Amino acid sequence: MTAARARAWVLWLLLFALATVAMRLVRSNIDQAHAVLAYLLIVLGGSVAGGRPLGISLAGMATLAINYFFQAPLDTLSVAKPPDGLVLLAFLATAVTTTQLLALARSEAEEARRRADEVTRLAYLGSETLNAGTAEAALGAIARVIRDELRVDTCLIRRLVDGRKEVVASAGAAPRARDVSRLEIPLTGHDVELGALELQHPTPIAVDEPQRRFLDALGYYAALGLERMQLAAEAAHADALREADRMKDILLASVSHDLRTPLTTIKAMAQDGALRGDENSAIIEEQADRLSRLVSDLLDLSRMKGGTLHLSPELNAAEDVIGAVARQFAGTTSGARLVTAVDLSQPALFGYFDFVHTLRILGNLVENALRYAPADTPVELGVTTAGEMLAFTVADRGPGVPAPEVERIFEPFHRSPGARNDGGAGLGLSIARRLAEEQGGDVRYAPRAGGGSVFTLLLPACDPQAEEIA
Amino acid sequence: MTLTESPATPAAAPRARTVLVIDDEIQIRRAVRNALRDMADDVLEAASGQEGIDLAASAMPDVIVLDLGLPDMAGADVCREVRRWGTMPIVVLSARHAEQEKVSLLNLGADDYVTKPFSTLEFGARVRAQLRRYQSLAGPAQGAVVTARGLTIDLVRRRVSRGQGAIHLTPIEWDILRTLVTAAGRTLTHQQIFDAVWGRVFGNPQQYLRVHITNLRRKIESDPSRPQLVVTEPGVGYRFEPEE
Numbered sequence: 001m002t003a004a005r006a007r008a009w010v011l012w013l014l015l016f017a018l019a020t021v022a023m024r025l026v027r028s029n030i031d032q033a034h035a036v037l038a039y040l041l042i043v044l045g046g047s048v049a050g051g052r053p054l055g056i057s058l059a060g061m062a063t064l065a066i067n068y069f070f071q072a073p074l075d076t077l078s079v080a081k082p083p084d085g086l087v088l089l090a091f092l093a094t095a096v097t098t099t100q101l102l103a104l105a106r107s108e109a110e111e112a113r114r115r116a117d118e119v120t121r122l123a124y125l126g127s128e129t130l131n132a133g134t135a136e137a138a139l140g141a142i143a144r145v146i147r148d149e150l151r152v153d154t155c156l157i158r159r160l161v162d163g164r165k166e167v168v169a170s171a172g173a174a175p176r177a178r179d180v181s182r183l184e185i186p187l188t189g190h191d192v193e194l195g196a197l198e199l200q201h202p203t204p205i206a207v208d209e210p211q212r213r214f215l216d217a218l219g220y221y222a223a224l225g226l227e228r229m230q231l232a233a234e235a236a237h238a239d240a241l242r243e244a245d246r247m248k249d250i251l252l253a254s255v256s257h258d259l260r261t262p263l264t265t266i267k268a269m270a271q272d273g274a275l276r277g278d279e280n281s282a283i284i285e286e287q288a289d290r291l292s293r294l295v296s297d298l299l300d301l302s303r304m305k306g307g308t309l310h311l312s313p314e315l316n317a318a319e320d321v322i323g324a325v326a327r328q329f330a331g332t333t334s335g336a337r338l339v340t341a342v343d344l345s346q347p348a349l350f351g352y353f354d355f356v357h358t359l360r361i362l363g364n365l366v367e368n369a370l371r372y373a374p375a376d377t378p379v380e381l382g383v384t385t386a387g388e389m390l391a392f393t394v395a396d397r398g399p400g401v402p403a404p405e406v407e408r409i410f411e412p413f414h415r416s417p418g419a420r421n422d423g424g425a426g427l428g429l430s431i432a433r434r435l436a437e438e439q440g441g442d443v444r445y446a447p448r449a450g451g452g453s454v455f456t457l458l459l460p461a462c463d464p465q466a467e468e469i470a
Numbered sequence: 471m472t473l474t475e476s477p478a479t480p481a482a483a484p485r486a487r488t489v490l491v492i493d494d495e496i497q498i499r500r501a502v503r504n505a506l507r508d509m510a511d512d513v514l515e516a517a518s519g520q521e522g523i524d525l526a527a528s529a530m531p532d533v534i535v536l537d538l539g540l541p542d543m544a545g546a547d548v549c550r551e552v553r554r555w556g557t558m559p560i561v562v563l564s565a566r567h568a569e570q571e572k573v574s575l576l577n578l579g580a581d582d583y584v585t586k587p588f589s590t591l592e593f594g595a596r597v598r599a600q601l602r603r604y605q606s607l608a609g610p611a612q613g614a615v616v617t618a619r620g621l622t623i624d625l626v627r628r629r630v631s632r633g634q635g636a637i638h639l640t641p642i643e644w645d646i647l648r649t650l651v652t653a654a655g656r657t658l659t660h661q662q663i664f665d666a667v668w669g670r671v672f673g674n675p676q677q678y679l680r681v682h683i684t685n686l687r688r689k690i691e692s693d694p695s696r697p698q699l700v701v702t703e704p705g706v707g708y709r710f711e712p713e714e
Contacts, residue, residue: 257539260565261495264587268501271590292587317684319695324704326696331589342695348684356569356705464681 008050055099139169341382364428372398492522493537519543559600569705650710
């Protein structure tokens with residue numbers, strides 16, 4: 001019992017005695033109702049000041065005092081008339097009930113204050129831990145707070161990294177592998193497991209309800225800390241990747257410039273010689289073109305692998321890109337064999353694709369077809385729709401592709417057995433397919449009826465009529 | 471701009487008094503000099519952007535060939551500077567994968583570009599086309615009827631015909647054709663054509679330029695799948711090619 005409680009008992013018992021003596025002295029002038037009301041006040045005051053035990057004690061004593069001193073027959077504990085018994089009963093019931101209600105209200109107020117204190121403390125701890133300079137420092141602070149609060153030997157926070165849980169913060173005694181009782185609480189953030197909180201103590205760890213709430217709250221902070229660590233790690237990784245990308249871009253740009261400048265000169269000089277009828281110069285020019293294509297292919301492939309390829313898909317007409325392919329091959333000797341087939345009786349077909357990259361895809365497919373098809377056969381370039389897709393077809397009368405080779409022809413540097421070594425590095429088809437895939441399309445091979453190959457480029461179709469034309 | 475291209479007098483092979491080559495690589499300058507020797511009296515060389523601007527201002531060449539990979543300044547800045555006082559054609563030498571760069575240079579006033587490594591024949595033809603265009607701009611107006619590959623375009627009466635057959639164009643198709651024809655031989659970016667035809671229209675009908683070009687070609691080209699008059703510069707824009 002606290003000193004305040006003891007003082008309350010002494011004070012209110014004294015008041016009770018004084019009131020009893022005073023009322024006894026003026027007994028002839030007062031009614032028992034006056035005594036009842038006076039005692040009720042004392043019971044109420046006593047329960048407020050001293051709590052339920054004092055209230056109930058006072059109620060009991062007051063009941064006896066009313067009966068003894070103020071009810072006829074006076075100065076005895078007997079009840080003569082039934083209404084007097086009712087008065088006593090009513091007094092006792094009222095006094096006890098109010099005492100109980102007061103006590104209840106008091107304990108609720110106390111509980112509320114305790115909860116408020118708890119919340120304030122958690123908020124303070126939360127801001128304390130989250131304000132720590134680094135996520136690691138915050139987790140260290142959380143571990144210390146938990147250890148101190150729960151009075152356990154050790155508190156560990158583990159972070160899930162690549163399937164393993166690594167200790168990122170600990171407080172207290174060195175963690176032990178055995179002879180210790182543990183309590184593990186998983187830490188999750190946005191429904192993803194981030195790690196775990198582990199308590200270790202030589203004796204079994206019991207956690208009561210407030211402690212559980214405390215652990216839950218701090219566990220939440222710890223999860224936030226782990227998330228922060230993860231974000232920081234990802235940001236650092238992204239920075240490194242960006243830097244690597246930047247270096248790659250610089251390297252590509254400089255390689256591309258440094259190779260292209262001599263190639264430009266060689267080609268120009270050789271063409272000059274070839275125009276004057278020098279056969280050797282013509283061969284040099286041809287080889288310079290070949291080298292230039294190879295450089296472009298390698299740069300493209302590395303751009304695609306590095307993810308630095310820039311796509312700008314737009315509404316484009318299928319026949320526009322077919323015309324551009326035809327124009328690209330118009331100057332070459334083999335280009336005369338390219339036949340374009342566009343059905344002009346039908347409305348023009350449109351798609352949503354990157355014009356430059358699509359031109360490159362079709363250019364590679366046509367070049368491939370011209371290389372493998374016999375020199376006296378045409379290569380046909382056309383377009384149709386296939387459901388939601390545009391289907392560009394490049395058909396030749398070449399030897400076709402044997403079934404086991406079909407998927408391998410799209411691998412970089414693949415060359416069909418027996419292929420003529422006349423300029424391709426085996427990159428054309430793989431670049432074509434990758435560029436198509438980047439645009440939500442594909443390049444497919446099928447044998448052609450009557451012999452030969454059909455390569456189909458699929459790209460998303462688009463109907464400009466469906467939208468309003470300005 | 472009211473350019474007129476004379477169909478009556480087949481343009482004599484145009485010659486330049488002076489060509490200026492701005493390139494930091496001596497070998498490329500030499501290749502350009504070789505490619506142009508038949509059409510220029512004098513080829514001046516500048517190894518940096520600043521030197522090029524100074525030389526262009528003092529010599530006022532008929533054509534400028536500008537490489538984009540200059541060590542001292544961006545090609546765009548050279549182009550912008552020259553355009554402050556000069557109207558001579560600027561032909562840009564650029565690398566592949568630089569469509570955006572080409573577009574921004576054309577928008578800044580460059581007239582055409584050639585991708586490295588280039589064919590000297592193709593390069594020569596492009597420079598010649600620019601010279602012809604520039605000289606016809608300077609010369610007296612010779613009528614407002616343009617013919618090319620059997621197509622007759624009357625810019626004043628707004629009539630297009632092939633042989634005896636009149637071709638009906640929608641107003642937008644006509645505006646596109648007129649824009650391209652009056653800049654014949656010059657690559658216009660999508661943006662330039664759009665600005666000329668639509669002006670300041672809100673919304674984004676720019677992508678429909680492709681739709682209108684497709685419709686236009688189906689009306690004026692003899693083989694729309696292999697256009698000879700309105701050719702596509704991939705990723706950059708379109709060009710009207712007058713008959714050589």
